[in-house]
Amino acid sequence: MESASIPVPARRHPRARRWLQPLAFLGTPTALLLVLFLGPMLVMLGVALDRGLLDGGPGFNLTLTNFTDVITDPLYREVALTTFEIATAAMLVQLFVAVPLAYVIAFKAGRWQLPILLFLVLADELNPMVRIYAWRMLLGREGLINEGLMRVGIIDQPIDALLFSQFAVTVVLATSYITYTVIPIYGAMKAIDSNVFEAARDLGAGWWTTARRVLLPLIAPGIFVALLLVYIPLFTDFASPALVGGTSGYMLGNVVNDLVLESGDLNRGAAMSIIMLVLSALFALVAYRLARINRLES
Amino acid sequence: MATRPAAAPPVERPLGHRLRQRLPGIAGGLLVAFVMVVLFGPVLMLALFSFNDSSIISLPWEGFTTKWYEEAWSNGQARDAVVNSLLVATVVMVLSVVLGTLAAWGLTRLRFRGRGFIAGLNGAVLVVPWLIIGVAGLIFFSQTGVPLSLKTIALMHLVVTFPLVVAIVSAGLVRFQRSLEEAAIDLGATQRQMLRYVVLPQVGPSIAAASIFAFAWSFNNFEISFFNGGFEQTFPVWVFSILRQSENLPIVNAVSTVIAAAQILAVFGAWFLMKRLTRRGGDGDETLTGLLTGGTR
Numbered sequence: 001m002e003s004a005s006i007p008v009p010a011r012r013h014p015r016a017r018r019w020l021q022p023l024a025f026l027g028t029p030t031a032l033l034l035v036l037f038l039g040p041m042l043v044m045l046g047v048a049l050d051r052g053l054l055d056g057g058p059g060f061n062l063t064l065t066n067f068t069d070v071i072t073d074p075l076y077r078e079v080a081l082t083t084f085e086i087a088t089a090a091m092l093v094q095l096f097v098a099v100p101l102a103y104v105i106a107f108k109a110g111r112w113q114l115p116i117l118l119f120l121v122l123a124d125e126l127n128p129m130v131r132i133y134a135w136r137m138l139l140g141r142e143g144l145i146n147e148g149l150m151r152v153g154i155i156d157q158p159i160d161a162l163l164f165s166q167f168a169v170t171v172v173l174a175t176s177y178i179t180y181t182v183i184p185i186y187g188a189m190k191a192i193d194s195n196v197f198e199a200a201r202d203l204g205a206g207w208w209t210t211a212r213r214v215l216l217p218l219i220a221p222g223i224f225v226a227l228l229l230v231y232i233p234l235f236t237d238f239a240s241p242a243l244v245g246g247t248s249g250y251m252l253g254n255v256v257n258d259l260v261l262e263s264g265d266l267n268r269g270a271a272m273s274i275i276m277l278v279l280s281a282l283f284a285l286v287a288y289r290l291a292r293i294n295r296l297e298s
Numbered sequence: 299m300a301t302r303p304a305a306a307p308p309v310e311r312p313l314g315h316r317l318r319q320r321l322p323g324i325a326g327g328l329l330v331a332f333v334m335v336v337l338f339g340p341v342l343m344l345a346l347f348s349f350n351d352s353s354i355i356s357l358p359w360e361g362f363t364t365k366w367y368e369e370a371w372s373n374g375q376a377r378d379a380v381v382n383s384l385l386v387a388t389v390v391m392v393l394s395v396v397l398g399t400l401a402a403w404g405l406t407r408l409r410f411r412g413r414g415f416i417a418g419l420n421g422a423v424l425v426v427p428w429l430i431i432g433v434a435g436l437i438f439f440s441q442t443g444v445p446l447s448l449k450t451i452a453l454m455h456l457v458v459t460f461p462l463v464v465a466i467v468s469a470g471l472v473r474f475q476r477s478l479e480e481a482a483i484d485l486g487a488t489q490r491q492m493l494r495y496v497v498l499p500q501v502g503p504s505i506a507a508a509s510i511f512a513f514a515w516s517f518n519n520f521e522i523s524f525f526n527g528g529f530e531q532t533f534p535v536w537v538f539s540i541l542r543q544s545e546n547l548p549i550v551n552a553v554s555t556v557i558a559a560a561q562i563l564a565v566f567g568a569w570f571l572m573k574r575l576t577r578r579g580g581d582g583d584e585t586l587t588g589l590l591t592g593g594t595r
Contacts (some may be wrong), residue, residue: 019411025404026416029397029460033419036457040431040438047437101333104326116330122565123337125514129534130554133541134340137347137551139430144343175337228425236427239520239534243541253429260525266440273433277426284425 031124041277048270066271076255076272080117083251086241087234087264090173091181094230095223097174098181102222103215105182106189117186124179132243135172139163139244164246172240180229188222217294224291231287232280341558348551359508366552376553379536382448383517386532390455390516395509397456398463399501405464406471431458432525439526446528454526455516462515463508470504471497503572510568512562533557 045293052059070076105116138144140161146158161167176209196218200210245251259269351363370376405417423431435454439446474497482492520534527535533553540550 003578022404022408022410022413025400025408030416030419031421032397032457032460036435036438036453037419037423037426037431040434043441044434044439047441051356097333098331099331100326104329108326109330111331117347118565118569119337122562125561125565126341127516127518127534127554127561129518129520129537130341130344130558133537133550133554134344136541137344138340144347158316165585178333178337232425233427236429238429239524239538243538256429256433260436266437269433273430277430280425280427280430295575 045274047266048274050267052265052267066267067275070268070271070275074239076252079250079252079255082166082249083235083253086169086173086249086251087231089166089170090177090234091227091231092176093170094178094181095226098178098185098226099219099223102182102186102189104221106186106192107194118181120179120182123175128176130177130237132172132240135168135175136163136244139168139171163244164249166245166249168244168246169241169249170250172244173234173237176237176240177230177233181226184225185219185222185227188219188225192218220294221291224287226293228284228287228291232283235280236276309481324402329571344551345380345555346557348548348555350548353548367556368554370549370556373549375531375536376549379531379533380553380557382530383533385533386452386455386523387513387517389452390459391509391513393456394460394463394512395505398460398508398512399467401460402464402467402471406468407476420464423458423461424465428458428519428521435522436525446526446539448527448529449574450526451530451532452516454522455519458519458522459512459515465466465513466508466511467501467504470501474500506568506572510564514564 048066049062051063065154105113109116141158141160141163143163145162149155150158197210200214236253238251238257239247241251241254256269256272259265259272348366349362350360352360405413431454439450444450476495479492482496518534520538523532523535524538537550540547
């Protein structure tokens with residue numbers, strides 16, 4: 001019973017080296033994250049909880065008014081609703097395209113599989129500002145679509161609703177993130193043993209039943225990963241609504257931008273950012289959990 | 299008991315039947331074509347109209363010209379913005395590949411207290427929206443009195459980009475069997491030889507892919523550059539500010555076309571290179587599709 005204490009002095013040295021190695025590999029990256037990721041988040045939280053120079057004078061004056069102001073403002077509530085509508089519409093459009101597309105790539109494309117995937121990667125790598133600009137060029141009042149349709153004689157008046165509308169934002173957003181919707185779903189499909197489809201057919205299931213009862217449960221984890229990757233950036237996007245949204249496509253990201261840069265109200269801007277951060281974190285947690293749970297079952 | 303009449307085996311299938319069998323394939327092809335047209339059509343039109351001899355980007359077609367390219371080239375702001383973007387993206391790519399690979403190795407191969415926390419921190423960076431990181435950076439720098447410049451842009455880009463490298467390279471390291479490393483050590487290789495001759499060839503493609511994505515993330519980033527750049531502009535910020543101020547301009551078409559062409563070349567060039575690299579190792583396409591889907595799992 002007393003013999004257990006013998007190796008203690010000999011162990012000291014290896015134990016000291018045991019945390020030296022992780023420090024060598026992870027010291028700099030972790031320090032960077034602590035200073036420039038956690039640091040700014042905490043400072044932003046501090047600013048959001050401060051009364052601000054104009055209302056409270058110099059120094060830190062703890063208050064929750066920034067949060068209550070932002071939450072109770074009826075204008076922001078309306079913008080939040082618009083944001084929810086646009087982000088959800090863009091997400092649904094992407095899912096309706098992505099699920100069949102991923103199916104085609106995974107099971108029907110044959111040797112075209114890799115080239116199609118590569119084009120999807122390319123679509124993501126193209127500069128987002130170039131893409132937004134291109135859509136603006138197509139959809140504008142004097143844009144190519146209106147001009148083209150008028151020249152052919154289908155319409156006499158340009159359709160104004162194409163640009164600076166919720167429609168425009170939805171189109172631009174849906175095309176911006178489609179890669180991150182397709183690839184996780186494709187990944188989930190690749191993991192499926194295609195014999196299950198034959199088994200379903202042999203057992204008399206039609207294609208709709210197979211899609212709903214066999215395919216959908218199996219790709220559920222991929223869909224939740226896609227939601228995790230895409231729905232949050234959709235919610236916080238601000239370049240697309242700023243350039244193609246006009247007044248009707250004004251989203252929460254624009255609110256943050258206008259508070260921080262236009263009106264210089266750092267405190268309320270920070271409060272709004274913190275609220276969006278908490279909402280995204282909650283959403284990410286739920287999506288991650290769902291992806292995990294569904295994977296265990298399948 | 300009524301017996302069902304047995305259907306005669308069809309000798310020649312009618313056209314309708316053949317069509318119905320082919321239909322899923324045709325529908326799949328149409329879907330892919332539709333998606334490609336929607337994704338790339340607008341950019342092709344943008345490129346086309348960079349050669350139109352008219353200061354308004356619309357029909358009618360006035361004739362072919364390259365004057366917008368000449369004008370873009372002599373436009374100081376446009377050139378500065380592109381050069382700034384290239385500079386920042388190169389620095390961010392190099393640093394984030396080094397830091398990300400180190401961190402990936404540490405997280406997948408070492409066991410220590412606090413590992414979960416560090417892994418979680420890396421993952422959290424990838425989920426927090428860039429808009430919020432950008433705003434937080436702006437507030438942080440303004441409170442600490444650091445002037446905004448290309449350096450602050452690069453620092454914030456680095457923070458959001460190297461965790462991506464960690465994710466991609468970790469996925470590569472996890473797939474790769476550790477027993478090979480142990481075998482190398484058992485056969486008398488030093489730690490350094492093992493890394494050089496066993497690990498590097500295995501995770502090479504992951505690191506290559508990660509550096510391409512790192513460059514693209516930094517080069518394409520708008521939100522963080524917008525909030526943390528002060529008076530210094532990167533390419534996306536320049537396009538944004540022009541579009542906010544005025545109508546569409548043909549020189550933006552010209553610059554955008556050059557950028558898009560370079561990005562297309564980069565993606566396909568990288569694909570070609572990696573295909574040659576991985577062919578030597580045996581399973582080419584499988585490795586590549588694994589790389590593409592690996593990061594998202």
